[in-house]
Amino acid sequence: MSGLVLPVAVLAALACVPLLSPPDYFMHLLVTGLLTALAGTGWALMGRYRLVSFGHGAFLGIGAYVMGLLWNYYGISPWLGVPIGVAAAVGAGLLLGYPCFQLRVVGHYFALVTLAAGEIVRILIVALRDVTGGSLGMTPHQAPPGGAFAAMQFDKAGFWWVALAAWALGLLAWRVLDRSMTSKALAAIAEDEDAAASIGIRVTREKLKLTMLSVALAALAGALTGQYRMYLNPESLAGLGISLQIVFVAIAGGMYSPIGPTIGALITIGLEESLRVAFGTQFTGAAAFVYGILLVLFMIFLPRGIAGLLERRAAARPGRRLAGAEGTVPAVQPPG
């Protein structure tokens, strides 16, 4: 019980942010940050058990486009469209995951398969331009007057609350997973699949459960991002660029701590904005270049990310113990 007081208090405080009426630009960064954090949280759930996906952008795209198409063509509200989009993405995740896990595609090979999957979704969206608008993107229709709520079309404050709820759901999923037998089984699988199977762990099933959870969070982030921007684009919601950004969010922030991806998202958004201001449109490749260098530096010097650094500080302080350290199995540790 007492473990719930702090999260609820933080959530309540965050929910009050729009009441301070901050500038629109600031609210925009916060909403984008939360949704990016949600996608990163989803990715980190898999990443910390050594299931490295370079294709999570695909699931953002599926979530967003299924929702957008349902609204534009069939008038189905995003309130329904988002869950349907998430379900579609989970289906795609199972389609990708089942053969991979059954045939024991692991490590680098798994990363390559997901990389290809991410690109396939982007190319499909572009190729189906008659329906999806192709690389020009797609704009969800404006809600009829008075129907904004039913169509999930809010101002920035409204979306802040939606994003906050989705983000909290991601952290809750993390916590539930952490306390389950599945997380122990996954830690064992990450270390030695054969040994895990020899003690009765259903390797394929546990990995699929994790994939479904991770994909669902990513798809939720994708659908809400599309709905928030009121613009869907295959480059920014599917494909390699966004997939790598999610990886960066999780690794920079730290994938072994539940708040790691959130820290990573704040860093990423901050970096993105400052690069945009610094380089403008002059030097469009610069952002990817900076991400690449930072990713390498993080992998070498801070494999547990910023959150790992903070945890180490907290642990070094005498008389203090890491919250939640007892009774939970730490996810697989990075080497070194």
Place this chain on the structure above:
Amino acid sequence: MSGVGTLELSGIHAGYGDFQALFGVDLRVEPGEAVGVVGPNGAGKTTLLRVISGLIRASAGTLRFGGADLAAVPAHELPVLGIAHVPENRRLFPQLTVEENLKVGAYIKSARARFQERRDHVFELFPRLKQRRHQLAGTMSGGEQQMCAIGRALMSGPRILLLDEPSAGLAPLVVQQVFDLVRRIRQEGLTVLIVEQNVAQVLRVVDRAYVLETGRVAAEGASAALAADPAIRRSYLGGALSAWIPSCWRPC
């Protein structure tokens, strides 16, 4: 019909691709019994255990446990049936603590509710594990790791324990300790099938043994009888010939 918890292999043929490693092996382990499978390198001992634990499939022959056909049972279902496998080289999860290793050992549904009780029991059997419960398994000595691997296997509440080369890669003194562990488990009334190169040691622990040579059962019988058999003594236990060889050169 075989009784509850009898492991029964008959006419097992198995191999890898074109290479055949087992030629019609018959083997039987009764409940409560400790049985050894011994033989030189390449005799097919590990293949035999892999067939039992479902890692490879027999190309011919039948494999039954407690009357149930194991032929189509996948590896991860065996613990549910009461078969626990301690693999060669222990295969612990080195980055998990001792207690976490035990925890995942109790993964199967029937074992989860009894985790604490069984863990305490394992700690009672192996007090050293209790001392090291918060240590990462990979940082322990070989003998302690073997202890942890056996403990992890016991967590699923098995009826039969399969031990693959428990002495492999361990110092002679530690080998002694590992066989003491096996003796302690035997006193629990657990059925044990142990595959070993260390013939002298294993014959002291088991009731009966099978001698495997080039994929066939070359001899079988009570361990005392096998230990007294002149042919076995000559081949495996250091008979007249090897008396000429200084003891430190003898394989053990």
